[in-house]
Amino acid sequence: MAIRLAVCQVRDVDDSIAAFARQLGVNSVNVTTAQIADEKGYWELDDLVALRRRCESRGLRLEVLENAPHHFYDHIMTGGPRREEQLDKYRITLRNIARAGIPMFGFHFMATGVWRTKMDAVTRGGAKTTAFTVADAPAGNEIAHEGSRDSGRYIADRLDPERRLRLEGTADEVWENYRVFLEAILPVADEAGLKLAQHPDDRPVDDINGYARVFNSVENFDKAMKT
Numbered sequence: 001m002a003i004r005l006a007v008c009q010v011r012d013v014d015d016s017i018a019a020f021a022r023q024l025g026v027n028s029v030n031v032t033t034a035q036i037a038d039e040k041g042y043w044e045l046d047d048l049v050a051l052r053r054r055c056e057s058r059g060l061r062l063e064v065l066e067n068a069p070h071h072f073y074d075h076i077m078t079g080g081p082r083r084e085e086q087l088d089k090y091r092i093t094l095r096n097i098a099r100a101g102i103p104m105f106g107f108h109f110m111a112t113g114v115w116r117t118k119m120d121a122v123t124r125g126g127a128k129t130t131a132f133t134v135a136d137a138p139a140g141n142e143i144a145h146e147g148s149r150d151s152g153r154y155i156a157d158r159l160d161p162e163r164r165l166r167l168e169g170t171a172d173e174v175w176e177n178y179r180v181f182l183e184a185i186l187p188v189a190d191e192a193g194l195k196l197a198q199h200p201d202d203r204p205v206d207d208i209n210g211y212a213r214v215f216n217s218v219e220n221f222d223k224a225m226k227t
Helices: 015-024 047-056 074-078 084-099 132-141 151-157 161-167 171-192 218-225
Strands: 009-010 030-031 060-065 104-107 117-121 129-131 195-198
Touching: 047 060, 047 084, 060 074, 074 084, 074 171, 084 171, 161 218, 171 195
Parallel strands: 009 030, 030 060, 060 104, 104 195
Antiparallel strands: 117 129
């Protein structure tokens, strides 16, 4: 089995990213929540091909697309009224990724998104980092607060913080929504020859403000593989 290293947490690829990759001796890239048109609720083939070519023109292989915009599948994750519509469009996205020559798509299943309760925690040697404490979660998600490093991207791609605090979902409900999701997408990915990879919950706790998180342990990932 080959192990490949890639520059990741990149929304698009420009000359500065390519230079950084060369300095690291890396020739692969993982593009996260690609900065391409998403108004239709799915990614168009031409935009995906253009993204791959931008990478290749700078000497980078586009190994993975990670994370579709939250509004592509928020109703899928929560069992909302637009679930079937979103599933149809999600299948279009998967087919287009494969047709564009991108070999892998990574996804998460966090209806309430990535959480941090502090964006400026101090760690070893005085370095700044992010942090999460369950007891502080009711005060809100610091990523979504205006002025934080990722606030623009977070607010644009995910539910607003006020609605996020009102969301509720049990572990059984999350598992059932996940089962419906897999049954809809796995045949499409298999037919298209597209590899799928799942991201663990971030943060990997049992729940945040009443919404369960289930992809938080080795045991639950084993269960997911059997779902």
